[in-house]
Amino acid sequence: xxxxxxxxxxxxxxxxxxxxxxxxxxxxxxxxxxxxxxxxxxxxxxxxxxxxxxxxxxxxxxxxxxxxxxxxxxxxxxxxxxxxxxxxxxxxxxxxxxxxxxxxxxxxxxxxxxxxxxxxxxxxxxxxxxxxxxxxxxxxxxxxxxxxxxxxxxxxxxxxxxxxxxxxxxxxxxxxxxxxxxxxxxxxxxxxxxxxxxxxxxxxxxxxxxxxxxxxxxxxxxxxxxxxxxxxxxxxxxxxxxxxxxxxxxxxxxxxxxxxxxxxxxxxxxxxxxxxxxxxxxxxxxxxxxxxxxxxxxxxxxxxxxxxxxxxxxxxxxxxxxxxxxxxxxxxxxxxxxxxxxxxxxxxxxxxxxxxxxxxxxxxxxxxxxxxxxxxxxxxxxxxxxxxxxxxxxxxxxxxxxxxxxxxxxxxxxxxxxxxxxxxxxxxxxxxxxxxxxxxxxxxxxxxxxxxxxxxxxxxxxxxxxxxxxxxxxxxxxxxxxxxxxxxxxxxxxxxxxxxxxxxxxxxxxxxxxxxxxxxxxxxxxxxxxxxxxxxxxxxxxxxxxxxxxxxxxxxxxxxxxxxxxxxxxxxxxxxxxxxxxxxxxxxxxxxxxxxxxxxxxxxxxxxxxxxxxxxxxxxxxxxxxxxxxxxxxxxxxxxxxxxxxxxxxxxxxxxxxxxxxxxxxxxxxxxxxxxxxxxxxxxxxxxxxxxxxxxxxxxxxxxxxxxxxxxxxxxxxxxxxxxxxxxxxxxxxxxxxxxxxxxxxxxxxxxxxxxxxxxxxxxxxxxxxxxxxxxxxxxxxxxxxxxxxxxxxxxxxxxxx
Amino acid sequence: xxxxxxxxxxxxxxxxxxxxxxxxxxxxxxxxxxxxxxxxxxxxxxxxxxxxxxx
Numbered sequence: 024x025x026x027x028x029x030x031x032x033x034x035x036x037x038x039x040x041x042x043x044x045x046x047x048x049x050x051x052x053x054x055x056x057x058x059x060x061x062x063x064x065x066x067x068x069x070x071x072x073x074x075x076x077x078x079x080x081x082x083x084x085x086x087x088x089x090x091x092x093x094x095x096x097x098x099x100x101x102x103x104x105x106x107x108x109x110x111x112x113x114x115x116x117x118x119x120x121x122x123x124x125x126x127x128x129x130x131x132x133x134x135x136x137x138x139x140x141x142x143x144x145x146x147x148x149x150x151x152x153x154x155x156x157x158x159x160x161x162x163x164x165x166x167x168x169x170x171x172x173x174x175x176x177x178x179x180x181x182x183x184x185x186x187x188x189x190x191x192x193x194x195x196x197x198x199x200x201x202x203x204x205x206x207x208x209x210x211x212x213x214x215x216x217x218x219x220x221x222x223x224x225x226x227x228x229x230x231x232x233x234x235x236x237x238x239x240x241x242x243x244x245x246x247x248x249x250x251x252x253x254x255x256x257x258x259x260x261x262x263x264x265x266x267x268x269x270x271x272x273x274x275x276x277x278x279x280x281x282x283x284x285x286x287x288x289x290x291x292x293x294x295x296x297x298x299x300x301x302x303x304x305x306x307x308x309x310x311x312x313x314x315x316x317x318x319x320x321x322x323x324x325x326x327x328x329x330x331x332x333x334x335x336x337x338x339x340x341x342x343x344x345x346x347x348x349x350x351x352x353x354x355x356x357x358x359x360x361x362x363x364x365x366x367x368x369x370x371x372x373x374x375x376x377x378x379x380x381x382x383x384x385x386x387x388x389x390x391x392x393x394x395x396x397x398x399x400x401x402x403x404x405x406x407x408x409x410x411x412x413x414x415x416x417x418x419x420x421x422x423x424x425x426x427x428x429x430x431x432x433x434x435x436x437x438x439x440x441x442x443x444x445x446x447x448x449x450x451x452x453x454x455x456x457x458x459x460x461x462x463x464x465x466x467x468x469x470x471x472x473x474x475x476x477x478x479x480x481x482x483x484x485x486x487x488x489x490x491x492x493x494x495x496x497x498x499x500x501x502x503x504x505x506x507x508x509x510x511x512x513x514x515x516x517x518x519x520x521x522x523x524x525x526x527x528x529x530x531x532x533x534x535x536x537x538x539x540x541x542x543x544x545x546x547x548x549x550x551x552x553x554x555x556x557x558x559x560x561x562x563x564x565x566x567x568x569x570x571x572x573x574x575x576x577x578x579x580x581x582x583x584x585x586x587x588x589x590x591x592x593x594x595x596x597x598x599x600x601x602x603x604x605x606x607x608x609x610x611x612x613x614x615x616x617x618x619x620x621x622x623x624x625x626x627x628x629x630x631x632x633x634x635x636x637x638x639x640x641x642x643x644x645x646x647x648x649x650x651x652x653x654x655x656x657x658x659x660x661x662x663x664x665x666x667x668x669x670x671x672x673x674x675x676x677x678x679x680x681x682x683x684x685x686x687x688x689x690x691x692x693x694x695x696x697x698x699x700x701x702x703x704x705x706x707x708x709x710x711x712x713x714x715x716x717x718x719x720x721x722x723x724x725x726x727x728x729x730x731x732x733x734x735x736x737x738x739x740x741x742x743x744x745x746x747x748x749x750x751x752x753x754x755x756x757x758x759x760x761x762x763x764x765x766x767x768x769x770x771x772x773x774x775x776x777x778x779x780x781x782x783x784x785x786x787x788x789x790x791x792x793x794x795x796x797x798x799x800x801x802x803x804x805x806x807x808x809x810x811x812x813x814x815x816x817x818x819x820x821x822x823x824x825x
Numbered sequence: 826x827x828x829x830x831x832x833x834x835x836x837x838x839x840x841x842x843x844x845x846x847x848x849x850x851x852x853x854x855x856x857x858x859x860x861x862x863x864x865x866x867x868x869x870x871x872x873x874x875x876x877x878x879x880x
Binding site for chain 2: 169206
């Protein structure tokens, strides 16, 4: 296994080594150079003496061997004192000698390996939310450890007492052993048992009952009873039951908590989308010029230091650092991250541009109108966080059963106590204790967490990562699944679907001309055209006098003729009949004559059709909600036979539709534009290769973007819910039988404790049934490693049970 | 039986040490990142360990 990973890692390494040659490098090295400026570097670097430290986010950590690669190559840089990459949080901490290196050198080195480093500014690096999570986890782990150690010791000491009559144990020995049990149990109860006691006390103070009340009651009663029995030299002591009970419950809670926690990945994901550095306009008066005209100079500043009203230059290929207004006419912007629109949009003077989007074709000047928390992007994130907070929690089945159950139990205890007191006071206490212990909040408390843990493990092995434990029960109850289109049902990449050429023109020549006209452009269509030109072995041509007219096309001279490539209207001056609503036909022409037409589409995922059909067979309705145009949406929907389809949906539209619907809905998406909707749906599922923000806000992740995991996950969720119900039924019926017996006095507390343990074991074993996954659903072992990495990155616990 | 008078306190003391050790480990972050150290095994043998690494 290790060889497999190392092999994969090294293979990746060599692949990355071959890549940098393709990109225009001048721009790349400029990018890191800005970080060398002290004013900018100061925001990210902490100085201590002659040592500098910085925390970086590293993007692209996908293979398990990436950590090894980065650490090794960075250590080779002279001047680096230490580097530690934490694969779980995707952060790296680097320490280096101030005089030997700059932050820029380090970033450049990491980028050369093929990863995307991004320095975190100093406040962000020590994230409050992440520290809080860490504190909680550590606290619970400590409690768990103490409970475990205590439990084992107490059991050892108290074990002889079970057979004290058989071996005719002397009273003093028995007393001593029981006393040691007391010594160990007391701190365990007070330290590890504290959360239960505290929670129960708070619930009672507020006059309602939660799951912790009977737990606390049973613990205290058993403990106090044991102490009293110890003191009066007769009767049974239950120190071992108390500690074991505490341990099992804390274990269940710990697993639940780990699944619940996400380690600050939302803020990190947001950082990744916004650039650190902007180019600001500075007017400089040239002292040597003859007139007083001011010269323009572009200064690199840290994005954090921008102000509203600043004029910025955004080069082609760069991400826009703030919301603003475009000041020139010729650029196009890729807004797919925010709106899902797959083609870049032309921006004219006065048009609004958004932070986080990418400037595609030519340098753009803009004036800043909103920064940081005021940008649309951070507004989206806030909307998403708010939606998560407001998320209607389906009243979980177990909670409802538990609540009724608990009330009954407590009243029963009171009744039993009173009845016995009237009849035979001596046995009253034992009877009440037996009743309380036998009602076994243990099985009830364990019924859910064990099944959830088992389900998470099973889903993990089939390629679905669960980050919110409640999501499993929610998934089992959904009525409909709403899909996003681009990147979810489709691969998210433009492909050349069809090409038609006029008579007298060959495909190869058309591709050569088109590729020549699009040389150097970063438009996704341009890349596809160039790629196909290479594939068809079309001879390469050079175009001169290139003119780009955003939103319309490009024009250039090749071998004497002037060619145009773009919309039909631009090329031929006329509008075609069926092109009116389609936005993906690109025409090549000369002198108003059409020579060739290229049709692009976003290819459907290979397993999309099968998955949609299977979902329908499972009784779930399927709908398609997309931000793209009618025609493209209709095309995909027809292929998948989805009747319920909606196009041109903005995130707000989708959110409205979601809230208006009475069904329980699972949303599947991948982009930032989906993030608020993902947060508001009953269950949200993100594609494993989608944006980091969508992943952070989703309840489940489909690793490797395999859609066929979805119907399988649904099957598992339903099975889990079924088994959870079985467990609950077991807990209830066991009680229905045992409680009357205990109340009447037929069950000694000893028998009750035994019943409690056996119940717990049975519930756990039943939960394990969830994990029996059929062979065809399982993922191959190498991908398991990546799943674990992804799980760690998202802070969920992958319980790897066999 | 008088051995018990010695053995029992000793074992209780050992328990105390074990608990202290566990709590120390949690507090110094030994259990925080259970994934990455597993991959450190992939380090090449030829690479000399540097003294100032704090894994």
